[in-house]
Amino acid sequence: MTTEGKKQNGFVETVKTIFWALVIAGVFRSVFFQPFWIPSGSMKDTLLIGDFLFVNKMAYGYSYASCPSVRMPRFGVNIDAKDLCGVFDGDNTRFLPGVPERGDVVVFRHPATGLDYIKRLIAMPGETVQMKKGVLHIDGKAVELADGGLFEEPAGPQGPQGLRPRCENGPVGDGGNCVKSRQIETLPNGVSHGILNITNQSSDNTGVFTVPEGHFFFMGDNRDNSTDSRVPRAARGVGFVPFENLIGRADRIMFSSAGRSMFFFWTWRGDRFFKAVN
Template sequence: MKHRERWIPVTLGLGTLALATGIWFAWPVARHAFDSGRQFRPLYIPSQSMRPTLEVGDRFYPRDLGPKGPARGEVIVYRLGEEKRVGRVVGLAGDSVALAGGIVSINGKPVPQKQIGMGTADEPGSPARKMLEQFPGEAQPHAILDQHATPQDDFAAVVVPAGHLFVMGDNRDNSSDSRFPRESFGVGMLPESDALGRVDFIAWSMALPGRFDRPITRIDK
C-alpha cells in the first residue's frame, strides 16, 4: 500500500507535465482555429502549385472573407467545379493583368522581383529560383518559385471583369490558374462567389513537423 502511495505524486506529476505539453503545442492552433470568422473544417494542400508558401500536406483553417471580400495578394481557397483549390489573388475586378518574361504587370506597372535563393519546384527536386514580389496594396512581400522559361511566362493583358478575380499559384511554372481557360484545365476568370475563404495561417505542416502556427505571409528561408 505504501509503495502505491509513493507512486501517486509521480503519476500526477507526469500527467500534469503531459497535459501542459499538450496545451503548449495545441494552443497556437486553437487560438487561431476558434477566433472570429474562422471556418472549423480543416483543409489540406494536395498539390505543389503554391510552393514555397504552402507545401504538400499543409493543414489550414480558412477564414471567412467578410463583406469586403479578398484583397490583392491574399491567398484564398476557392471552388472549381467539384474541387477546392488554393491560389493567390493577383487581380481584382477592373484590374489589367499581364505577364512578360514571368514578370507580373498590374494596371500597366511591372511588379519587381528579387531573387533570395533557390528552392525545389516539385517532388523530384527540380531546382527553381526563389523570388520575392509584392503586389500593390500588399502588406509585405511573398515568395514565388520560377523554374525556367515557359510559354505561360507571357500573358497578354486582360481586364478582370466585374465580380471576378485573377488568381495564380506561387509555383509559377507548375500551376494551372487564371492564365489558362477552364477547358484547358485552368481556372480562367474566377467568380468572386466561388471564393470560399482566406488562408492566413498553417495549423500543421508536413514539411515542418512539430511546428504549429506557421504564418503563410512569411518570407521563406
C-alpha cells in the same frame, strides 16, 4: 430497469451523442473554419504538400460555396456544395460580404469542376494582368521583384499522391537536391511574398487579361507548376473566379507532414506548426 433496457438506453444515447457531434462539426465547418490539406506544390514555398490549415470562412462572408462538399470516393460518397445550397447559386452575391485583399491566399471553388483550389489573389475586378518574360504586370506596370535566393527540397515522391517536384537544375534522381530560383514579389498594395521559377514556358508570356466585374484573378506562387487564372476554363484552366466562389482565407498553418500520411509522426515538420500564411 432491466439490464436489457439499460443497454438499449445506452445505445440510444450513444447514437444521439454521435448525431449531435456531427451536427456541431458540420455547423463549425460550414460557418466558421474549413479544414484544408495541401495536395500539390502549386503554392510552394508559401505552402508545402502536407500542410494542414483551417480556412477562415468569415473573412469574405457566405455564399453557396460556403456549404461543404463531402467527397469520399472509396465509400461512394460525392455530395457537392451545389447539392446542399445550389438554390443560392447564380447571382454572384454573398451574405455579410467581406472585401478580399490583393495578396490574400484564398481557397475557392473551381468555376467548372467544383473542386477546392488554393491560390493567391493577384488582380481585382477591372484590372488588367499580363505575364512578360516571367514578370507579372498589373495595369501595364511590372511588379517589384527582388532576389530571394534558392528554394531547395529533396527530389522524390511527395505526399499521399506521390507527386514529384519539378526542378530548375534538371531531372534529379530520388534523394538528390531539387533547386528552384526564388524571388520576392511585391504587389501594388505592398504585399510581398516568395515566388519560384523552374523554366521558361508559355505561361511566362501571356496576352492581356482584363478581370471582369465581380471576378478575381488568381495565381500560384510556384509559377511554373500552377494551373490558375492564366489558363481559361475552356482550356481546362481556372479562368476568372466569381466572387460567390470564394470559400475563405488561409491565415495559418496548423500542422504539417512531409510523409504520405499525417500519422507518420517521424515526417512531421515541427517548424511549420502554427505558422502564419503570408
